[in-house]
Amino acid sequence: MPDPSVPLLRLSKVTKRFGVIRAVWNVDLEVSQGDSLAIFGPNGAGKTTLLRIIASLTQPTSGEIEFAFKGDNQSRNRVGYVSHLSLLYNELTGFENLLFYARLYDIQEAHDRAAEMLAKMGLEGARNQRTGEYSRGMKQRLTLARALLHEPQLLLLDEPYTGLDQHGSRLFTEVLRGLKQEGRTILLVTHNLGEGLELCDRVMIQNRGELVFQARGEHLDKSGFEKLYFQAVEEGGER
């Protein structure tokens, strides 16, 4: 059950440098169980790098990162990651992709689980179609299905709306809202204010690697946020 008092994830003074470029700079962040958090920022603000650090795809240059998953310290089993790439094999069918990942995650009854996730995302009709032939929206839903196969506690989403049309976005938001209601923790990174504000309770702005603004959604005037965002981004100066 969600317990907001225990932070699921804690970052302190996390910095990532690529040579002289600082992609992520001095980030302090706490995410509690059941949070839905959106991090906004212009291109090159370091959002993707921050997410990759949390996903343990890359190590921070300095700083600490702690997970508090109950009873299991294996963060890989507890994190689901949707990157801007699909992480799916174009030559395999939707079902084969899910089955492959289910086996990789050592899920019992992999067949059933893969079929179940396809149904949940409304992709049964495309079960035996190669994902290379999927539309962008279908592929994105399959990507989400892949990330959710192992029932992760923390779901990381990197620009999930890229390339989706209106209808696709709406469908995708519906699915995410469902996940939120299930009590899953969501961390969304995007440069698109609309979807993030609609979905998330907490918002942050990252610019030039730093987190420059954060607020809880309840206290936020959503129309005023846009103004605030551009102000914050301009103050930092765009890269």
Place this chain on the structure above:
Amino acid sequence: MIPLYFLMVLALYGAFLYAPTEREMGEVQRIFYFHVGAAWNCFLAFFGVFLGGVGYLITRKQSWDHLAASCTEVGVVFTTIVLVTGPIWARPIWNTWWPWGDPRVMTTMVLWLIYVAYLMLRSSLPEGETKYKYCAVFGIIGFLDVPIVWFSIRWWRTIHPVVITSSGAELEPEMIHALFVAVIAMTVLCVTLVMLRMAMRLNSSMAEEVTDAVQRV
């Protein structure tokens, strides 16, 4: 630095004045002192690359990568010295620039290729832990190849015409003295160069840290 200058001058004296002229090979044989001195240091330097790689993968401390990188650079320079002095000596003596089939020559050449490839890998990667790790891995793989290269060429050679019989007759005592000094001088040179390169790398990463700290304030 001062002992190094002293040693180098002593080595030059030993090789060109102190040691007698070789009876059959003549003056050109004098290159042998530096050739051997450089050759031993190749292995020393490349062992340093291996050590630095293992050290980095275990500790993740950047100083190990500094060691590996510096050793590669210096090792490649010394290998180049070996590969340049070798043919100069070989041509008048064995009537061939490049005795294919001699395990030492071939091993040195393969080593040169491996570590030049290492430098290319280094320069094609962006600064960061990934780079240090990849280089460490390649440094280890490269060093593992040394015994295989050696045996491969040794065994292969047994059924091929042997170009070189024995690398030299008995050495005069003066020659041994000169060789001894040359090897020591070259080794000190090698170690000094590695240390200089490491110091340079350390300074530049410290400068980066200072810049960071200033920006953080």
Place this chain on the structure above:
Amino acid sequence: MNPIALTWVLVGKDLKIEYRSRQAYLTTVFFALLILVIFNFAFDPGSPATREAAPGILWVALLFPGIIRLNRSFQVEMEEGTLYGLILSPADRGVLFLGKFLANWFLLIVVDLLVLLAFVIVYNFSFSVQLLWIALLIVLSALGFSAVGTLLGAMVSTIRTREVMLPVLLFPIILPIILPAVNGTQEILLAQEIQSLGRSVELLVAFDVIYLAAGFVLFDYVVAD
């Protein structure tokens, strides 16, 4: 899932993908055949000198498709970022290496044996039991080649100049196994009596063991960031 079963899942995935995109694979085979034919044109076709050089030509013709194969192996994983999918999973990195390595080894052996077949025809050698010995050399050298190649291929997969970086890194490392391979082939095809084939095999096996172990241990460092 136990490691052996998981390895087969990984191998099966790679083979399935290669089968479905067999165009790329066939292109590799065709490329190897081209090399054989080009060498036959470059030297005087059918002359004794060409025959002498034939074993060397065979191994050059085996080397280049090998590089293409390895590049492709990780290109597939980079297209949609599936390499990250593999790394993010709790699967053991050594098992990931084994899966990739076995798939590469198998696919390489198939190309290589087709090349051998074409070689025998193009260079007018006879089909005899001795070809089995060459096949053994091919299987052994493909093993070492795939082991180092899988490790280095994963390493260069993120570098922009990977197509040229892979041979630059791989060729110097595998140079020592070219000697016993070519030499063994020469003995099998041309020599009166076989003397050092055993040594060639020994050296290839030593190389295979060393680099298979190194790949298994070091793969973790290559894919984890």
